[in-house]
Amino acid sequence: MTIIEEKYNWARTNFSPNNPDTIVIHQALAPSCTAQDIHRWHLERGWMGIAYHYFIRKDGTIYRGRQEYHRGGHLLGDENSNTLGICLEGCYTDYGNLTEKTVPEAQIKALHELCDDICSRYKIVAIKRHDEYPSAKGKDCPGKYFPWERFLRERGIDVVSDAWKEKAVEFVKKFQQATGLTVDGMAGTQTNAKLDEVIKKWKEAPKDNAQAIKKAWNDFLNAIK
Numbered sequence: 334m335t336i337i338e339e340k341y342n343w344a345r346t347n348f349s350p351n352n353p354d355t356i357v358i359h360q361a362l363a364p365s366c367t368a369q370d371i372h373r374w375h376l377e378r379g380w381m382g383i384a385y386h387y388f389i390r391k392d393g394t395i396y397r398g399r400q401e402y403h404r405g406g407h408l409l410g411d412e413n414s415n416t417l418g419i420c421l422e423g424c425y426t427d428y429g430n431l432t433e434k435t436v437p438e439a440q441i442k443a444l445h446e447l448c449d450d451i452c453s454r455y456k457i458v459a460i461k462r463h464d465e466y467p468s469a470k471g472k473d474c475p476g477k478y479f480p481w482e483r484f485l486r487e488r489g490i491d492v493v494s495d496a497w498k499e500k501a502v503e504f505v506k507k508f509q510q511a512t513g514l515t516v517d518g519m520a521g522t523q524t525n526a527k528l529d530e531v532i533k534k535w536k537e538a539p540k541d542n543a544q545a546i547k548k549a550w551n552d553f554l555n556a557i558k
Contacts, residue, residue, distance in 0.1 A: 334446045336387075337396045339368050343382045348403035352415050356448060356460045359385065359407060359420040360475040364431055366422055368396035380406055385418040387447060393439035395447055409468030417451060419444065425476025434478045441480070445487065460488065 361371065367390075372383040383398040384406035390396070398420075399405055407418030421440060424431040451457060462481060463474035475481070502518040509516045512527050520528075 334395065334443075334450060336447075337368075337394065339372075339396050339398075341369075341372050341382050341398075344376055344379075345381045348381070348399070351402055351404040351417075353401060353417045353451070353455045354458050355416045356451060356457055357407060357416050357418050357463055357466075358444070358460065358475045358479075359418060359463045360425050360479065361388075361420055361422050362424050362426070362428065362431075362474075363422070364424050364433055368398060371398070371420065375406070385420040387417070387419045388422070389419065389440055389443050389447065390422045391437045391440050393437075393443035395443055401451075407463070408466050412466050412468055419447065421475055421479070423476075425478040426473040427477070432478075436479050441484065444484070448488065460485070460490065 363370070368383065368388040371385065371388055375384050376382055385398040386401055386405055388396045388398055398418075401417060405413050405416060405418040407413065407420070408416065421436070421444070423436065423440070424433050425436055426432065448457075448460065463469050464472045505520050505524060506516050506518045508514075508528065509518075509524055512531070514523055514527060
């Protein structure tokens with residue numbers, strides 16, 4: 334694997350340090366562009382320069398953006414902490430006449446090779462889509478036409494089906510409703526704390542009423558199925 338080192342004219346160089354443990358995949362939302370194009374677009378937004386750490390063209394050529402030990406700007410604020418951003422040339426979502434429904438195999442192969450290299454040097458705990466982050470809510474990135482589930486399977490990462498995801502969200506909503514929490518379907522801090530509280534009461538119940546509590550818990554589970 335070869336990484337092409339680009340020279341960038343940075344607006345500022347006071348980068349924050351970065352200790353990567355997560356890889357985040359993006360799309361450029363442009364069918365044809367270069368690393369220098371990305372750099373220029375980000376400068377025009379008033380940013381330091383190219384926000385990603387790597388850029389992969391459709392032919393599989395890999396370009397370096399920011400240094401890995403510099404925090405990126407590909408997410409919002411502290412979401413960037415301990416992440417490495419990889420951007421793919423292309424527009425793999427529905428976007429008028431720019432829409433592309435096929436990701437070149439050379440590009441996917443290069444992405445795998447780059448992830449392999451990164452994972453060999455850091456303790457990477459997750460590979461995520463850009464749109465998994467709160468600041469990207471409602472976006473489609475790296476795009477509906479990027480073969481995400483195939484990519485994860487090829488990396489040996491278990492894939493949760495959309496059907497199971499929907500069941501999980503429905504479970505959380507019913508649990509929140511039953512326990513008086515705000516119903517949003519998200520397992521946030523308050524929801525997790527309430528679930529821990531319920532489970533703790535169940536596990537630590539005195540012998541004299543343990544069966545009653547366990548029955549109540551089972552009844553609750555059956556009620557929200």
